[in-house]
Amino acid sequence: MDSSTTRRDATRRKLFEAAVTLIAEQGFSSTTVDEIAERAGVAKGTVYYNFASKNVLFEELLRHGIELLASSLQEAADEVTGRGGCQIDALDAMIRAGLEFISTYPALTQLYVAELWRTNRAWQSTLMVVRGRAITVVEGVLRQAVATGELSEEIDIPLTASALFGMVLVAALDWQSYQPDRSIDDVHAALSRLLQGRVTGRPE
Secondary structure, three states: OOHHHHHHHHHHHHHHHHHHHHHHHHOOOOOOHHHHHHHHOOOHHHHHHHOOOHHHHHHHHHHHHHHHHHHHHHHHHHHHHHOOOOHHHHHHHHHHHHHHHHHHOHHHHHHHHHHHOOOOOOOHHHHHHHHHHHHHHHHHHHHHHHHOOOOOOOOOHHHHHHHHHHHHHHHHHHHHHHOOOOOHHHHHHHHHHHHHHHHOOOOO
């Protein structure tokens, strides 16, 4: 990768971080390109050089963030199965990876959850696509769990994947907002018990 590409990637990362923080703090409509540029420490023209508009920046921000999350979930699952672990252990590892991601990017997560409930945004179709990217990763592990007999064939895979994904999002946001004194190990243990007891129907 040449130096110009490296610089461009670094600039885009700064813009992503500035935009997601500002929008999470004060909302999309109230956030201006000037503010994003100032927070990122770049000229206003740099924003438009990298993104055609604030809407495009936001759509790319969603894509970038959820792709990072999906990749971290997949890597966690692959690491477990790569050393011979079962699919339920892979799901548990994905829960941990999701909590770690949300702990690292709380503003992005808050923004993502808030936008899920809005239906009048220009980027709704993009939001559904990026959501599907993360859900598909979870579905893949669930399908393998059914194929290996770890889970019943009767489970609704798409709905179960959505439920697990939502469980991690909501629990992590509650943890970050209302129970910040709790450790990630505490939160993971609680969700792990829920996974083991409620999804598989077997004790830990």
